[in-house]
Amino acid sequence: MDKINPDSPQYVYEQLASILEAKITSGEYPPGTRLPGELAMTHHYGVGPGTVRRALAILRDAGLVVTRPARGSFVADEPPGERPSP
Template sequence: MEYGPDDQVQRDAPDAPFQQLAGILRARVKRGDWKPNRAIPGENALADEYGLSRPTVRRSIAVLADEGLVYAVPGRGTYIAEQKPDAPPTQE
């Protein structure tokens, strides 16, 4: 399912809450809510904002880290990775 940057997590949706939050945060990154190499809000802030537990937020952030959208700096937080421009279409 596709999520927008202004969506909220729905408890009765078919996707798990961590998947919904990952989709919402992904959309916020793509929209440019946070600049590359700048920290995103902490786990507690995101948990409060979306009404989720910290482990759920942590799992969502792990999904984004696996995709290369964010990276963690121990003791400092989670930061937005530099986004690579879309590759131009190949000509055959």
């Protein structure tokens, strides 16, 4: 599912985070891949920039995405479940 459902009881930013997570876990966005920019996602999904930022924050908190200032957001090199323990 690549569409935001405005009638869903789930928040739009949560829907977007779920869409991006599915693309990451399916391999459509492999590790190290730069995600589309905020502006591109706002146009593609028909959402505001704050919604994109909140969705990316969810993915960062889950360890799926890293954001580098002035470079963008990238899929984490190692998914959270595959990191070696210290």
